Amino acid sequence: MKPPAFEYLAPVSLEAAVAALSNEDAKVLAGGQSLVPMMNFRLLAPSLLVDISRIPDLAYITEDGDGLRIGAMTRHHAVEMSDVVRQRFPVLHAAMAHVAHLAIRNRGTIGGSLCHGDPAAEWPGLVLLLNAQLKTTKRTIPAGDFYHGALATDLADDEILIEIQFPGLAPGTGWGFEEMARRSGDFALAAVAATICLSDDRATEVRIVVIGAHATPLRLTAAEGLLTDHVSIGAAADAAMQEISPDSDLHASADYRRHLVGVLTKRALAAAWKRAA
Amino acid sequence: MIKLTVNGTMYERAVEPRMLLADFLRHELGLTGTHVGCEQGVCGACTVILNGDSVRSCLCFAVQVDGGRIETVESLGTVDNLDPLQAAFQEHHALQCGFCTPGMLMTGVDLLRKYPLATDQEIREGLSGNLCRCTGYENVVKAIRSAVEAGYGD
């Protein structure tokens, strides 16, 4: 279908964009790769779209100590192709291949993906895994506090996400990212991302995040605790299956998703362990 | 009023904000080579190249591309003088009904210009966002493989 009529503004400063968002039913337009399909389906009918793509300096990948700062308007494909991302956060690089298809990665932005908040999208899980901070026009929000539910964030109507700050990983951190989708580029049926730090062949710090199995990305703290208590990866994967309460939908039953999360957790942890130094 | 370059020609037009780029190309400019299948970003038939990158013209408003440079399937060859990638599609029987073909070609052009495409797996990944109901993809991959070997885009 065709989208309903709306007004359009393309301000060239954040201040002007924030001011425009005070209009009733105004919405930010970034890459449009989630918003436009929803408008074409007439699931959304904003009165005004505020295109933030003409605001200078919102698309960048900058080193910050051991960490990285990435501008909200940075396209998925720019992250995929970035050398510094590949060196410092190979898990981000690996995950990008699972975000939709090339033509959508060429347009879609990190900020758009985070603010849209699809339960099966990769970015919301990645920022939680990597303990990122989300900087907006009003404040800085820890990734763990950003979501209230599926497609629901803590942002105010006139608040714009501007930057994602990734703290550096401890040297030798191993990582794993495992996803299952029906076809390459489809939204995940489920995915599990993990990081592990080892000391004397024992896990000292473990983070495990699952997406697609819950309304928001979820840290699997019980499974994490088992690994740091030196229990096996298999036991941690069993715990992961018990920690989630997935829904059934058109694409997969709850039982299948639970099984999948067990398998993906095992694989992600094994990969992270192997890569940890 | 928006101004944009399509296949090397500059156009200036007044458009409603809600006009999709795909509809702008087809209805305003008469460039009906760009096909519209799903209007939700899934099928890839509407793929065009915007400022050097393949994009979905059904998920983009014409107003967003003010000042931009667009290449559509019409920028390739003509019936009498096919572009080498079009010739490869013909040679390898990479189309049947042809509905998906403009999107396959423009995605193919973007892939061939930017990536080594050393393996068929890379070609398949690159084409994963383009659905075809007829060919089974095998011959599309072969056509692009032959274009890689012929040095297309180098």
Ligand SMILES: Cc1cc2nc3c(=O)[nH]c(=O)nc-3n(C[C@H](O)[C@H](O)[C@H](O)COP(=O)(O)OP(=O)(O)OC[C@H]3O[C@@H](n4cnc5c(N)ncnc54)[C@H](O)[C@@H]3O)c2cc1C
């Ligand atoms: C066929 C298809 C397959 C896809 N598959 C996947 C997939 O496998 N995984 C995946 O993660 N995504 C997938 N996507 C979605 C894609 O990644 C989008 O790029 C992303 O979800 C939205 O980014 P965008 O820049 O296009 O945002 P938009 O569509 O422009 O905006 C999305 C929402 O966020 C708001 N918003 C955007 N930017 C900001 C900001 N800076 N501050 C405040 N609010 C903002 C908008 O108002 C809107 O509500 C797919 C999309 C399509 C069409």
Ligand code: FES
């Ligand atoms: S019409 Fe644009 S992707 Fe199907």
Ligand code: FES
């Ligand atoms: S040739 Fe018919 S859809 Fe591809």
